[in-house]
Amino acid sequence: MQPRRPLPLVGLICFAVCALAPALGWAGGDPAPRGMTTELHGEVAGYTDSDSVTVFTPSVGVGFRDTGTGWSAGGSYLVDVVSAASVDIVSTATERWTEVRHAGALHAGYKPYELGATASGSVSREPDYLSLTGGGRFDWDLAQKTVTPALGYAFTHDVAGRTGTPFSVYSLETDRHALNTDLALVLDRSTVLNLGADLVFEVGNQEKPYRYVPLFAEDVAPRVKPGTSVEAVNLVRLPGRTAERLPTTRQRYAVSARLAQRHAHDTLVAKQRFYTDSWGLKATTSDLRWVFDLTRQLQLWPAIRIHLQSGVSFWKLAYVGSVATDGTLGVPRYRTGDRELSPLGEGTLGGGVRLNLGSPSDPSAFGITFLADGMLTRYSNALFVKQRLGAFTAAQLELKL
């Protein structure tokens, strides 16, 4: 919405050079001890959909691991360039905007024997949004590494504002406490089962500062149908703009399972997640991927994902407002136009291909991966759109030294 600052390319290049220097032997000092491995990762991803949203995301990452001492460390950096003229933006008489998000993350871990600990932190910054996260995680290999329980905690502080307005003048803040557990079980020589649970507690104002909710007279609201266009809504809604309003606390719970099984020439990975929260949203997400080894250097996989969710308890297709005799507008206590909180179903069909270009002894040490997914989202009870078609593609480069 405002002129954007140019990308900090200098910082990006410095980060990449600093990250690559040890791997390429440019750093001074003693050579890396035996057992030290360096992993480099780069990705260029793109997303576009029928709601006029495009996202371009280049990212780089590096990881170091010393298997001799048990130390590991790493970092990543990505840039999201989002361009949007979605129906929500159009409905508030705003033109297409472009926004850039920068996100960086660091982690360090120590696992000399069976018990390991990892600390991590990340920053995500947009002109009108700042998110800071810090956390830790413990994992413990039991029964000769066939049973590994893990426990993690992360704290996130989010600040949302308006572009061009300092946070000190206007901001909405949210704190998030996330606790997660994970139990990895080796079932046999070729099968791993992961069971997990996530508990997330959020406190704060989660409204989007730019989001306004149309209100309707009591006799008009029942006649509003799902998918009603912006123009039709503007004809029948009450005058004025009403800001979104959400409850200030949210408790979120998820349980999930992942089963991975390796056969002679293929790998099957199935994932399932069940989710519920204190806002009344319930969801189920199923994932299936089947990786085939076409040759030792080439792998190909189809993937399917289905996500179904109910809406939050206060979700309404058409919120009812009332105009008092003095002209003031009576509004519902909670109201939102966020389709993420509405009943929806999403199907994803896609897959990927990976070229392993490493040495014959370790072909996957150098690999290039291409991903492509097509998504269809159906909204059963939302204004403006009934469905959205999306496409995601990514090219990844991985190098292990």
Next chain:
Amino acid sequence: MLARIPVAVNSSVLRCARRGSLALLVLPLLSACTNVAAYQRGRLAHPTMTPTFGESDALTHVRAVQEGAIGGELGASSGCGCN
């Protein structure tokens, strides 16, 4: 007082039942784990078995924005029995 006794009994029974259910759920899973020797872990160590294989942070972010549910990022630690 008379009314409270059955309640106490019921809650105690319920507690035992819950613990029993949890044990019934977890114990078979733990006992299902077999002792796989290091030289038998080739398949477990295959790159396609890792949680990050075929995943993209960018796609995860897109989904986090467009869906109301979160969580389920399993296998962040080693836990694959492969190293």
